[in-house]
Amino acid sequence: MADKRPTITTVANLANVSVASASRALNGIKTTPDVYERVTEAAERVGYVPNAAASSLRSRRTGQIAFAMPDVANPIYTAMVASIQEVVRAGGMRLVLHSTGGDVDEELAIVRDLRRRFADGLILVSLRLSDDHVAELGRSPVPVVVIGRALRGARVDTVQADSRRGAAEAVRHLHASGRRRIAFVNGPLETVPGAQRHEGYVDGLRATGLALEESLLETGEDFMVEPGRAATARLLQRERPDAILCANDLLATGALSALHDSGLAVPGEVAVVGMDNSALCDVVYPRLTSVDLGAARRAQAAAELLVKRIEQPTRRARTIDVPAALVVRESCGAAA
Amino acid sequence: MADKRPTITTVANLANVSVASASRALNGIKTTPDVYERVTEAAERVGYVPNAAASSLRSRRTGQIAFAMPDVANPIYTAMVASIQEVVRAGGMRLVLHSTGGDVDEELAIVRDLRRRFADGLILVSLRLSDDHVAELGRSPVPVVVIGRALRGARVDTVQADSRRGAAEAVRHLHASGRRRIAFVNGPLETVPGAQRHEGYVDGLRATGLALEESLLETGEDFMVEPGRAATARLLQRERPDAILCANDLLATGALSALHDSGLAVPGEVAVVGMDNSALCDVVYPRLTSVDLGAARRAQAAAELLVKRIEQPTRRARTIDVPAALVVRESCGAAA
DNA sequence: TTGTAAGCGTTATCAC
């Protein structure tokens, strides 16, 4: 902690120029080399650093990007944070983080808070996009990019994963490697990913000619490890599946754990496939086959979209689709 | 996106009071109930939201807390983010995130950037605290709380883990359960945790009467999974240890992976112990015994310390010690 | 209690 900070006036006086010239020199706006020299030197000498609040107030730019996601502890969002952070830093901006707990009201509160203009834009990941979101997004004074599902009626840029097709592909792969009783451990059905992945699972069954069996379906109350473990345990009390597709890697991790506890061999007796292809996949045992939904790419695309939109607020809203791709690892080799 | 925003003047005019009264009413400063009523109603009606930059500029408080850590992707820092986020939100503030990559220059740049006054305070996690840090921290206009090691000569609040004692305890536990060739997979020795945990390992050997063997020491070039895998693989080329203590859970995860690949049973042939007791422990197979270094508590303590210090900048610098505790799980049961 | 008015530190708009 230190004392009195120099302001731009300090610098201007020291350099014998007006504050206007000082400001211009410091912001890279054309000046005489002489002025530029004197100003930068003076700034250097007194250790001048511009005040963020003052420059935001006048310039109407905060240099901050906000990112709101359901849960910081989920590796998939962590990966997104890392991607966004890169883009943000490359642009000399700062990242403001919000963890919403997946709560819709919380999400809406954050969008509403944008009216404070604490950030130049927001990247929002929501599991439950509603009309309320559309309405609130419409009132935002700064651009918002949604990672999730394109919202009809909202003029916002969107980045989407093709998780439906990804889930279907996973089912086809399991079928192709000889599995016939393919269970599905999903998260809450009323979420966007929950609904889409369920559809993908059904698509996959249809494509392979397998029947949809209620007894092969389980949903965790959340896309987390424990719900995955519990859901799988319930599944195993019925006629045993020979493969389990999980709606994300956390659920799959829970599934692996439940299978270990039951003494079932993976992939020998039961194959397991996750979704997200997160860092978890190389960490669990056996390594997890997973559907890559391009989290890092989605986050990067969202960040870049946002930065462009901030610079050019009037351009048309865009939707970017990021394809899914199955990444095969140990957890779904051949059946025993 | 929308159009012209109402300012406090809009509200004041509508309520037929001065802007000063409007400001007071909105900030909970004593006014006539009548004035309060009219102002809040007017604010409500026009959807007034105060401008963050303007209020920061005048009040000299940004309502933002910054957190700088080596790596967002490391679950231990993720846990810290979650803890800090809670405190920050409870105080109605925002969290600004910086991932430094463990780079000292990056860390120093962030501290320097505080002079912009973009945040009211900073929580800094550094793996390599130096005199440069002391110097730069001394120049910060806002308080900084360090999570790491107390810095001599710096007037900053600090939160420390007792990782030295924790490592020693892990060694003692392994010895007590019959292990005699206890290896140590460490991260870079020139880091604060690397150095401390090494000392703890040596303490533990001494306490149990085991000899320090060079061949049982390995260091990864980083506290990550891959270096852990590689270090363990190197270790296994020599005379086999019957236990491996790892300097953190990521290294331990890599160790487990290398052991699986070598076909060695855990804990039957080799016991494994990690440090940090992160979310990873319940996710890997077998579940990882780990030394809890109180990450969540440290982060929470740091955040609370910072908030208090912001409110009361002159109070004495404090150092909080968070104790370590071994959490026993499957990876270190009895030897075969 | 309330209103008046003076900034907070910048950047943007003018004439020059």
Next chain:
DNA sequence: GTGATAACGCTTACAA
């Protein structure tokens, strides 16, 4: 290109 000067939107003395 440069220098006055007026905002930016708010908080806070100070006087009433």
